[in-house]
Amino acid sequence: MTSSMRQEFPDLARHYWRAQRLWSGSYFAGSVGGAPLSIVRQYIEQQERPA
Helix, strand or coil, X not given: CCHHHHHHCHHHHHHCCCCXXXXXXXXXXXXXXXXXXXXXXXXXXXXCCCC
16 A cells, blocks of 8 residues: 555555555456457457556
């Protein structure tokens, strides 16, 4: 957690102090409605990267 977030959200800082991070490990599961892998790959590659 950044220090500004610790100051703004002290309850979160207390809750996550052991891990020294705000987010826990997780995963995503989704469905593409039967689209071919080549179409899914093309879609992903065309997405803009976060700044």
